[in-house]
Amino acid sequence: MIDWLYHYPPLSPGILLKRYKRFFADIELDTGEVVIAHCPNTGPMTGICTPGSLVQVSYSDNPTRKLAYNWEMIQVCDNEPTWVGVNTALPNRVIKLALEKFLFPELSSYSQIRFEVPYGQDKKSRVDFLLNGSDVERPIYIEVKSTTWACDRLALFPDTETTRGQKHLRELMALIPQARAVMLYFINRGDCTHFAPGDSRDPVYSKLLRDAIALGLEVLPCRFEITPAGIRYLGLSELKI
Helix, strand or coil, rough: CCCCCCECCCCCEEHHHHCCCCCEEEEECCCCEEEEEECCCCCCCCCCCCCCCCCEEEEEECCCCCCEEEEEEEEEECCCCEEEECCCCCHHHHHHHHHHCCHHHHHHCEEEEEEEEECCCCEEEHHHEEEEEECCCEEEEEEEEEEEECCCCCCEECCCCCHHHHHHHHHHHHCCCCCCCEEEEEEEECCCCCEECCCCHHHHHHHCCCCCCCCCCCCEEEEECCCCEEEEEEECCEECC
16 A cells, blocks of 8 residues: 555546746546636746646635636656646645655654744744754754756756755855755656756755755755546655765
8 A cells, every 4th residue: 555645635637738927727537628727836947847747726615716727736757757746835745744754864763743834043044944953952943945947867956046046055054064954856746756946947056955965055856646536655865966
């Protein structure tokens, strides 16, 4: 039996017609109906936004929603047909479940998980997760980044310039050595065996990442299999720095 970490709600298959204004996508469902779905992804979605590709959408009957459909995943065929998660609201929810199940032995034994904790010099940033406990020598700060861009079997982040991501790296670096600083890359596709910084898209971020690793930043490039049934953890990709 597959050990799903997260189960999707019932999904409907369709075909991507186009994405526009970042947050909208025209999708033709298998029924022939064309719907406007919310695209929960602010990035360029490099290499995974090809019209004509198979997609899966969820439906909500919440009357307060402007769009009833939510775009959840798209199928790419870079190596073999692979589902790629596009909903950037999901990774933190999935990592929370993984932390509660202690799926990452690299993080040692913690007993307390806190979310969205203010940190940084001005306390205006919020780290995704903070792990503590009586057996934890130093607090563990974890920032989560979702990545969908790939070249062959190499996952890359970022796929565009990210000043926010640069800021997060600098703030994590400032925590070392008083705390453990962890950058967790949520590889939102199961076909990537390696991970590297996206030098061509944001060389500043890439240099900061290498500098941070030299200073003591811990990197967890986590592979996840995405399917219409659910999401499961596949282990770590090999880090190529």
